[in-house]
Amino acid sequence: MYEAPKSKTKKSVEFESFTNSWGENYANPFKDRDPNGPMEPIDHNAYRLYTREEKEELAFYYDAYTKAKNEKERQAAHDAANGVRLKHVDSVTRRDFINGGESTIYKTKNGGIGNTKTGLEAVPYLKGQIGLSIVGTAALQAKIQNHELSISIIKGLNGELGAQLTASAGMSASNGGDLVNYIKQGTSRGTFLFVESEFAKDLEDMDYEYIFGGGVGARVSIPIINTMGLAYENDTKIFVMPLNVPTYPMNYSEWIKHIS
Numbered sequence: 001m002y003e004a005p006k007s008k009t010k011k012s013v014e015f016e017s018f019t020n021s022w023g024e025n026y027a028n029p030f031k032d033r034d035p036n037g038p039m040e041p042i043d044h045n046a047y048r049l050y051t052r053e054e055k056e057e058l059a060f061y062y063d064a065y066t067k068a069k070n071e072k073e074r075q076a077a078h079d080a081a082n083g084v085r086l087k088h089v090d091s092v093t094r095r096d097f098i099n100g101g102e103s104t105i106y107k108t109k110n111g112g113i114g115n116t117k118t119g120l121e122a123v124p125y126l127k128g129q130i131g132l133s134i135v136g137t138a139a140l141q142a143k144i145q146n147h148e149l150s151i152s153i154i155k156g157l158n159g160e161l162g163a164q165l166t167a168s169a170g171m172s173a174s175n176g177g178d179l180v181n182y183i184k185q186g187t188s189r190g191t192f193l194f195v196e197s198e199f200a201k202d203l204e205d206m207d208y209e210y211i212f213g214g215g216v217g218a219r220v221s222i223p224i225i226n227t228m229g230l231a232y233e234n235d236t237k238i239f240v241m242p243l244n245v246p247t248y249p250m251n252y253s254e255w256i257k258h259i260s
Contacts, residue, residue: 061080061081062081065077078097122172123174128143133162133163138154148243149240149241150240156234158232160221169213169215170211170213170214171212179200179207182232184230184231184232184233185200193214195214196214
């Protein structure tokens, strides 16, 4: 990805005629743009929302796109420009110059990014858990989801006496955020072979997740307090390892890392 060259002498910035701080002159990229470049019609509508620095940054990415030596550099300039836009608008068009095609990326209310207007993302998961419950619960979880392996310590309250050693897989539908302190309600049927469904809502923001899947393992559960299926959990990640690099960042925090 291109980085802005450092100038020894910072010049004044005139954004309408567009002379940037590196002394390079541009036609106004919001008016005279390459239709295949990173500048989008949305920039005309959002022009007044951008700060002076963001306008300059978009012009730099436009220039980086036109000077790109390969598709990877062209993609980096395009994605970086979209990262600027998503600070102010609800959605952008993301062209995939490497694999072809395009998609619309939506920003949800809590800053996540999804592939639908609701921000809902449906992704598969694979997880394993070992845990113990005595009204309160403590568990160690390994999970593969969203192109990463994470290991978490889960603590909470479920009103049960029990233990588990399980492995499960299924689909997760969420708004793209991370659940840290959350309330969940769900059902699980079966002993050695089981089916699980669960809805969880974070207590601090708008994040939510619904999962449906199945698994195998040893489980024992005896209710001590009637919680009507409700449980509180805190999920603290102690290890995270990316498994591969997707063609575009999957959530807002990854976009920030991607363009920084």
